[in-house]
Amino acid sequence: MAEEKGKMTVSEAGRKGGETTSKKYGPEFYEEIGHKGGKKGGQTTKQKYGHEFYEEIGHKGGQ
Template sequence: MAEQKKGGMTVQEAGRLGGEKGGKIVRERYGHDFYEEIGKKGGQTVARERGHAFYEEIGRKGGETVAREKGPGFYSEIGHKGGQRVRELIEEGKKRR
């Protein structure tokens, strides 16, 4: 297959440039807030188009995958760590009074 040229570079070169440098160039040009804004707009669009059940389904699938990969004790372990942290924060709050 012959290389297609457009604007002085091949399609393959343009794809490689976009993949390797595109995100960096966009970040430098538009900044962090740009990514936050487009992410929020994308999330709102998905929520509007697919609804609450979509998020339930992807959450369930993700949870099943994590349980399968990390084992049944993983959720118990992170729950215990979270509970310990909450207790620490409560104690810190009491000391500040």
């Protein structure tokens, strides 16, 4: 934890927020937003950068 009382690091704040969200909404929430977000994000990226972008990043990932 951060040294000063009442202060926390960005990492600690993110972890705390994630734990709170998980308790409030459950794992299904993350599955749903992951599915929707990934699909929409992929479609937007494809429209913006085109098919060749995926070929390029796929090639880089395989190296």
